[in-house]
Amino acid sequence: MAKVIGAVVVDNEECKGCGLCVVACPQDALSQNKQVNGRGYHYSFMKNPQACIGCSNCATVCPDSCIVVYRVKINEVRTEPVLVS
Amino acid sequence: MNLADIINPNNLVYEKPKLLTENTMHYCPGCSHGVVHKLLAEVILDLDIQEKTIGVSPVGCAVFAYNYIEIDWQEAAHGRAPAVATGIARCNPDKVVFTYQGDGDLASIGAAEILHACNRGENIVVIFVNNGIYGMTGGQMAPTTLIGQVTATTPNGRDAGRNGYPLKITELIAQLPGTSYVTRQSVHTPASIRKCKKAISKAFQAAIDKKGTSFVEVVSTCNMNWKLSPVKANEWMVDNMFPFYQPGDLKDSTKTDPASYTPLKN
Numbered sequence: 001m002a003k004v005i006g007a008v009v010v011d012n013e014e015c016k017g018c019g020l021c022v023v024a025c026p027q028d029a030l031s032q033n034k035q036v037n038g039r040g041y042h043y044s045f046m047k048n049p050q051a052c053i054g055c056s057n058c059a060t061v062c063p064d065s066c067i068v069v070y071r072v073k074i075n076e077v078r079t080e081p082v083l084v085s
Numbered sequence: 086m087n088l089a090d091i092i093n094p095n096n097l098v099y100e101k102p103k104l105l106t107e108n109t110m111h112y113c114p115g116c117s118h119g120v121v122h123k124l125l126a127e128v129i130l131d132l133d134i135q136e137k138t139i140g141v142s143p144v145g146c147a148v149f150a151y152n153y154i155e156i157d158w159q160e161a162a163h164g165r166a167p168a169v170a171t172g173i174a175r176c177n178p179d180k181v182v183f184t185y186q187g188d189g190d191l192a193s194i195g196a197a198e199i200l201h202a203c204n205r206g207e208n209i210v211v212i213f214v215n216n217g218i219y220g221m222t223g224g225q226m227a228p229t230t231l232i233g234q235v236t237a238t239t240p241n242g243r244d245a246g247r248n249g250y251p252l253k254i255t256e257l258i259a260q261l262p263g264t265s266y267v268t269r270q271s272v273h274t275p276a277s278i279r280k281c282k283k284a285i286s287k288a289f290q291a292a293i294d295k296k297g298t299s300f301v302e303v304v305s306t307c308n309m310n311w312k313l314s315p316v317k318a319n320e321w322m323v324d325n326m327f328p329f330y331q332p333g334d335l336k337d338s339t340k341t342d343p344a345s346y347t348p349l350k351n
Binding site: 005006007009014016017018019020023024041049054056057059060061062063064065066067068069070071072074 | 086088090091092093096097098099100101102105109110112113114115116117118119120123272274275278279314315316319
């Protein structure tokens with residue numbers, strides 16, 4: 001079955017730490033960083049990169065357009081079940 | 086597969102629209118204006134009308150809109166954006182003219198201008214961002230403030246006896262024969278943002294097709310003056326604004342003749 005994996009890149013200096021992307025993420029892949037950026041905001045980051053499916057919900061709701069989304073489709077080789085007699 | 090393989094220009098699915106400039110927006114964190122700007126940029130790019138779009142920016146938080154979207158802009162006096170847009174649209178019939186206004190600008194100071202521009206059926210698009218408060222000046226009561234809503238000038242909540250009732254200006258405008266498409270949208274979830282983009286796109290298409298005024302209200306948040314976090318402000322909007330300002334199309338005559346209004350028979 002084809003599997004979709006994604007990744008987001010947050011512009012740390014542009015992010016204002018509003019947290020809207022964290023709520024919009026259906027996979028719970030994003031979180032707000034405990035560290036702050038140059039302007040004192042808790043910028044978003046991928047706390048769980050494996051969970052991202054590249055749906056671009058986070059980038060859609062981002063008011064400052066500081067999220068770029070990438071997505072790839074991987075065709076996993078389906079292994080046939082081996083009958084053991 | 087590691088992250089470096091995924092982060093590759095070939096796998097790009099979403100990035101900042103090319104029409105938005107590199108300037109950092111001056112809006113507060115989580116402000117709905119940023120999303121509406123982004124949608125405007127995407128729609129203008131999709132319709133390929135960058136060279137012939139003229140925006141009229143208001144007085145209010147969006148006064149610096151011309152810094153963020155790379156199209157031609159004109160700054161109008163407070164509330165007079167529809168009047169300025171009328172002039173631009175009449176002098177340049179081949180251009181697509183839109184105004185971008187807040188609720189103080191449109192529903193209070195410029196109420197006469199917007200009603201008459203819509204009644205004349207000018208070929209303009211009006212983007213009306215309604216957050217129920219005067220954002221830029223520090224959170225005073227606006228005409229669209231809900232009953233009971235606490236603002237800087239109504240510290241005990243808006244009282245109908247003292248402050249009057251909230252104004253549903255979009256419903257007023259939907260009755261005017263000059264308007265072709267009147268809708269109310271919001272930008273609080275990915276689904277509503279995609280829906281709002283379709284509405285803005287339809288409004289611009291109506292202006293290109295010379296159907297009359299199209300009016301898109303975006304019910305939005307002002308988390309800073311509502312004194313809530315951006316996420317809580319969205320929840321507050323759903324719980325309190327939506328029962329009064331119900332999202333949905335109020336009028337859609339883009340498919341029919343805009344001159345279907347029957348004149349008096351002598």
